[in-house]
Every structure is written in C-alpha cells, then in structure tokens.
Amino acid sequence: MSLKDKPVAGTLDASASSAGRAQAAASPQVRSPRRRGPQGKGAKGTPPRQTGTGRLRRGEHLFGWLFVSPALAVLLLFLFVPILLALYISFTNWSGLTNPLSSSVKWVGLANYKTLLSEPGLYRQDFGTAIRNNLYFVLFTVPLQTGLALLLAVVVNNKFLRAKGFFRTVAYFPSVTSSIAITVVFMFLFQGTGVVNTILGAFGVQGPNWLYDTRGLFTLIYNAFGVNNPSVLVNHGFLGLNLWGWVAGPSLGMCVVIIMLVWTTSGTFMLFFLAALQQISEDLDEASEIDGATPWQRFRRVTLPLVRPTLVLVLVLGFISTWQVFDQIFLIGPLNPATITPAYFSYQISFQDSNFGAGAAVAFLLFCLIVFLTVLQRKFIKEDLTQ
Numbered sequence: 001m002s003l004k005d006k007p008v009a010g011t012l013d014a015s016a017s018s019a020g021r022a023q024a025a026a027s028p029q030v031r032s033p034r035r036r037g038p039q040g041k042g043a044k045g046t047p048p049r050q051t052g053t054g055r056l057r058r059g060e061h062l063f064g065w066l067f068v069s070p071a072l073a074v075l076l077l078f079l080f081v082p083i084l085l086a087l088y089i090s091f092t093n094w095s096g097l098t099n100p101l102s103s104s105v106k107w108v109g110l111a112n113y114k115t116l117l118s119e120p121g122l123y124r125q126d127f128g129t130a131i132r133n134n135l136y137f138v139l140f141t142v143p144l145q146t147g148l149a150l151l152l153a154v155v156v157n158n159k160f161l162r163a164k165g166f167f168r169t170v171a172y173f174p175s176v177t178s179s180i181a182i183t184v185v186f187m188f189l190f191q192g193t194g195v196v197n198t199i200l201g202a203f204g205v206q207g208p209n210w211l212y213d214t215r216g217l218f219t220l221i222y223n224a225f226g227v228n229n230p231s232v233l234v235n236h237g238f239l240g241l242n243l244w245g246w247v248a249g250p251s252l253g254m255c256v257v258i259i260m261l262v263w264t265t266s267g268t269f270m271l272f273f274l275a276a277l278q279q280i281s282e283d284l285d286e287a288s289e290i291d292g293a294t295p296w297q298r299f300r301r302v303t304l305p306l307v308r309p310t311l312v313l314v315l316v317l318g319f320i321s322t323w324q325v326f327d328q329i330f331l332i333g334p335l336n337p338a339t340i341t342p343a344y345f346s347y348q349i350s351f352q353d354s355n356f357g358a359g360a361a362v363a364f365l366l367f368c369l370i371v372f373l374t375v376l377q378r379k380f381i382k383e384d385l386t387q
Contacts, residue, residue, distance in 0.1 A: 008050045035120065058069045090360035096254075097354070120240070123358060125348065128239030129337055130345040131369075134200035134323060136250035137341070140258045140263075142318045148266040150307075153273035154299070159282075168274075175267035183331045187211065210256050216248025217255060253338030257328055269314045276310035277303070312381055319377060323370050342366045 085100065093108050094100045113253045116127045152171045156164055174182065183321075190210040199206030222228065225311075233244040250258065280303065288298045304311075326343040334348065342362055350359025 062115030086360045087364060089356055090364055092357050094152070094356045095354045096350070096356045100356075108357065114357045115358060116361060116365065117239070126239030126337075126340065126345055127342070128241040128361065129245075130340045130342045131239065132241060132246055133251065133254050133339065134325070135255055136321045137258060137261075137325065138319060140250060140317060141261050141322050143256070144262045145266050145269060145318055146311070146314050148262060149269035150273050150311070152266060152270040153277055155304075156270070157274055157277045168270075171270055172267035174264045177264070179264065179327050180331065182260060182264055183328045186256060187332065190256045201283055208252055211253045211332055212338050213252035216245075216251055218247060221249075232234075247283045251338040253332070253336065257325070257332070257339055260328065261325065263321070265318070266356075269318065273307060273313050274311050276307040280306050315381060316374065316377065320370060320374060323366065 002092075064078040089100055090112055091107060091109055092100065093104045093111075098104055115121065115123050117124070119250065154167050155161065161167065180187075184360065192207075194210075196210070200207040227242060233247065234242050236243050271342055284302055284306075285298055288302050293301065297372045325341055326347070327335075329339050329341050329344040330347070334352070340348075343366065346359045346362040346366070348359075349362070350356045
C-alpha cells in the first residue's frame with residue numbers, strides 16, 4: 001500500500017467507528033439476561049420483591065393463626081379434651097363419684113364393650129332394643145321429613161300463591177317452638193285417656209296406650225295375616241333380641257315420636273329447599289313448559305336435579321340428628337322400652353346406674369355407627385349427577 005492510501009484508510013476507519021457509536025447511542029440498550037442462581041435464602045438471583053412477598057405471606061399466616069387461636073383453644077378445651085377423657089373412661093369402671101384420673105378407678109379394658117355386645121345380660125338386651133328403635137326411627141323419619149320439607153318449599157315458592165309470608169311462617173313455626181312444650185302436648189294427645197283415644201272411642205275403637213306400647217307396627221300387620229312368632233326367627237337373635245323382634249318394625253310409642261319429629265323438623269329443612277328453589281331461573285321452567293312438559297315432568301327433570309346438592313345436605317343432616325334424639329325420649333318417661341334410644345340409654349346407665357364406663361362405651365359405639373352409616377350414605381348418594 002502506498003503512502004497516499006494510508007490517510008484514506010484512516011479516514012474510513014474513523015468514520016465507521018463514529019457511525020457505530022452513533023447507532024449504538026440511538027438504539028435501546030438490551031442487556032443480556034442474568035443467570036439466576038439457586039432460589040433460596042441468600043441466593044444472589046432472588047429479586048428483592050419476591051423476598052418481601054414471602055415475608056408478607058409468612059406474616060399473614062402468623063396473624064391468621066393468632067386470630068383463630070382463641071377459638072381453637074376453646075374447641076380444644078371444651079371439645080377435644082372431653083372426647084379424649086370420655087374415651088379413656090369407656091375403658092374404666094368409673095362410677096362418677098371420684099376423680100376419673102384417680103388411682104381408685106380401675107382400667108378394665110374392653111370389658112364395657114363386651115358387656116354391651118357379647119355378654120348375655122340386661123345391658124346387652126337394652127342396647128339391642130335401643131339400636132332397633134333408633135334404626136326404625138331413622139328409616140321412617142328421614143324420608144318423611146325430607147319429602148314433607150320439599151313439598152312445603154315447592155308450595156310456598158309458587159309464584160301464584162298469595163300470602164306467602166303467612167304460609168312460610170305457619171310451616172316454620174313448629175321448628176322454633178320448644179321441643180319440651182311440643183312433647184308435653186303430644187303426651188296429652190296420645191296417652192291412654194288422651195284426645196286420640198277419645199276420638200277413636202267415638203267410633204267404637206279402643207285405642208292402645210300409645211307411648212308405652214312395645215308392639216311393633218309390622219308385627220300388627222303380620223298378625224293380621226296370621227303370622228305370629230315364626231320359629232325360624234324366634235330361635236335366632238342378635239344383641240339380645242331375636243330376629244322376630246328385629247323385623248317387628250317401630251313400636252307404637254316410637255311411631256308417636258316419628259310423627260312428632262317429622263312435624264317439628266320439616267319447617268327447618270323447608271328453608272333449605274326454599275333457598276335452593278329461589279336460585280333456579282324461571283327461564284328454565286318456562287322453556288320446559290313451552291316444550292310441552294307436564295308439571296310433574298318439570299319437577300322431576302328440571303327442579304329436582306338442580307336442588308340435588310341441597311337434597312343430599314338435608315338427608316345427611318337429618319340422618320345424623322335422628323341418631324342423636326334425646327330430649328323427647330327423656331320426657332316421655334324413663335325405663336320405657338317402647339321408645340328407648342342409644343343416646344338415652346347412655347344417659348340412663350351413666351347417671352342412674354352410676355356406670356359411666358359403660359355409658360361412655362355406648363356413646364362411642366353410637367359415634368362409630370353414625371360415622372360408618374354417614375360414609376356409606378355419602379358413597380351411594382352423590383351431589384353430582386355425573387358421578
């Protein structure tokens with residue numbers, strides 16, 4: 001290269017470098033992404049904002065537990081601790097007269113449970129009678145109160161019904177009335193010389209002593225067809241009762257309790273169904289009516305599937321509550337085999353016989369039975385129609 005060409009090359013290099021600097025200054029600067037290090041405490045690649053968010057969330061969790069701690073303390077002190085203490089008592093011979101944790105209380109293991117389930121005796125027979133009575137009480141009460149509650153909800157939700165507030169109040173009024181007062185009224189109605197037998201006597205029919213009659217409803221039907229104490233059922237039994245006693249149906253006294261509970265609880269469950277019905281759009285009902293569906297078809301194909309979750313809720317609540325019936329049974333009278341239930345039987349042997357160990361055993365057997373049957377019910381009755 002000649003000496004004359006060198007200034008030209010230098011001039012070109014200088015102009016190229018100046019153009020490159022100008023372009024770099026005009027264009028936005030793009031930084032290469034930084035490689036993030038391992039996430040965690042002290043990591044260099046962790047943005048400060050995420051660290052602040054994590055601290056905020058930890059603070060929220062801490063304050064959340066702090067706010068619910070009083071309620072948890074109350075539940076722990078008055079619910080879980082008594083449950084654990086009752087479970088311990090069910091394995092002892094505590095009489096209720098001393099400290100249940102004192103040295104005078106003896107550990108008897110499964111003796112209380114064996115007395116109720118396997119050893120022949122009065123406790124076993126009464127426990128079997130209580131389970132039989134409560135089983136028929138559940139089988140009759142839950143479907144009747146659920147069906148009546150749904151019927152009342154459909155009636156009072158009718159858009160053509162006048163004075164809806166009045167009829168809703170009338171249907172709900174028994175639910176807010178004292179169960180003690182209602183039980184006393186039913187006792188006057190169904191006693192031996194009560195109003196019901198007086199009305200039956202006017203037609204020449206001698207009524208039974210309803211509340212204390214141990215005859216089963218199905219037994220009366222069997223006897224009407226000439227079936228009486230078949231040997232194949234009398235010679236075999238379970239929990240101190242022969243099979244004829246298990247298939248006898250609810251006693252007449254328990255039938256009175258069933259009628260009373262269905263009347264008093266239907267109003268509460270009516271509100272559940274009423275709330276569900278009011279969430280259904282009127283367009284669906286009108287569309288099905290335009291398609292030519294009858295009222296029954298609209299109820300079965302449109303209304304009932306849409307209130308199915310509420311129906312399942314009402315069935316579960318009714319199922320659990322009917323296994324715990326106590327106050328009505330307590331008022332009807334002590335030592336009444338026609339209406340005895342497991343809840344009342346637990347109270348009877350605990351406070352009247354001073355056998356709190358066996359009473360606690362009855363309570364936990366009832367608890368296990370309710371949990372098992374509730375899980376079984378939830379398995380066969382689904383809220384979602386697709387399941």
